[in-house]
Amino acid sequence: MDKKYIFIKRFWLPVALFFIAIILPFVVSEFWVHVFNEILILGLFAAAFNLVFGYMGQLSFGQAAYYGIGAYTTGLLMVKLQWPLFACLPVSMLTAGIGALILGYFCVKLRGIYFAILTMAFGQLVFFIIFQWYSFTGGDNGLQGINPPEWLFKAIPYYYFSLAVVTIGMIILYFITESPFGYTLRAIRDNTERTEFIGINVQRYMLINFVISGMFCGLAGALWGPFNRSVAPDLCGWQHSGHPVFMAVMGGPHHFLGPMIGSVIFTFLNAFVTGFTEYWPLVSGLVIIVVVLVMPGGVFGIIKEKGYFSPRDVGDVKNE
């Protein structure tokens, strides 16, 4: 097959989405720019979560802990030490990664429901530490006045800033999922036992992946503080850990863009529905039920079944 054709077939969708994202602020009101900014940030969060869920096959119900660590790292550095936002982003990834390394060390010893419960318990642990540590984190008051620099202060510039960071983050995540490491995650998901017998230290790979996921959750969190001008402990709470789960399930955990699409649906609906009614949880619950019943595999599951994406053809590897 023609190389160019393969390239187009594989990348038309993300490229199209990227251009739509660039054009959006010209055609929608400021309110919706905010909503789309949220979609981007939560989409990155969900894509990072999906490394553990869709690729490695373990459900983490505590990724908000690392999102929160990232958000608080940036918040604290900007408010208490007046660090520039740019410098805060990598440091947030680092602290979130360290958090994921320490807590993940214990989680990766478990599988399935036990893994899910321990990640959730650790998520709540992080929540309570931040909640209780008044002098440092501001406790349940959170941190206020996390202001982005002058040139990013308005909605549209910050949106473009998020778009740039999220795009870079997504590209890195994409490369990881297509790398030998990414395929090793799929192998672990598909058959953990067999993976040990081909000489792979499964726990070690699970931990590395957990740390990578935590780092990108942290990056998403770091974008959130300056976007929202504040952070609060419930960013780390288990409800917030549930959001990427919904998004990945809705969009399709077995497609790289699934979680981002899930974020579009979830966040958009959220903004839309809360305009009419306070029963957002009810609506989101119904949507989840419909998705799970009508389209297992999420939006991308449906599209794939209908044949818009054919399985990757390796028939020509010899001639390339």
Next chain:
Amino acid sequence: MNDDIILQTDHLSKSFFKYQVLTDVNYQLMRGMIAAIIGPNGAGKSTFFNLVTGYHTVSGGNVFFKGQEITNWARHKIAKIGITRAFQVSNIYPKLTTYENVRQSILAQQKRTLNLFIPAERLAKQETLDLLEITGLSGFRNTEAGILSQGDKKKLELALALASKPDLLLLDEPTAGMSSEETHETMQLVKRLNKEIGLTILFTEHDISVIFGYAQKLSVLHQGILVAEGTPEEVRQNKEAQACYLGEEI
């Protein structure tokens, strides 16, 4: 210890709860051999493989590989040091394609699985295609492994084990579910690998013609006890071995 001994077990035993499944198995395998462990169903053949490869923890005794004790090592370490296996019940990656299955094992052997940034599809192409070719799976490279026939799954099972470039290959009923033609092809391949690269092979098998056609050494396991050992001819004459195969001509 003799340098030519690749695998040795001393008083190797296994019990599940109170059931003694393997009792004091003293086994030695010379480098470069094709050997078989035979015995009726439930004799403990798979359990022996499971102990050597770390699938089950050893209840008693020791396992040595090239003179080094490997008793109860982690599974991935045993694989890395040079013992790999094909499972009796095929144990593959059902959602990955046949090609991706084999590539995964090759990438692991090449120690490239920690690589985060080069697309996997650019790596190990020729090696993967070659291995698919010699195991007779070329026609199925784009097929999801989960929907392969039993026989083809067993071939893939073999390919996954071979991809690790082991020094000792354990095959647990490698031809179960294959047609007689496929069985012959597979065993020819095993024999060729033994001849050409000196791979040591230990297998279990039900098919008498395969056992006597390919093994240079036979060990008879009965109710977890090693009851007879020797060349196929010696075992054929052995009273105890015959007793295990009561009614069956061996």
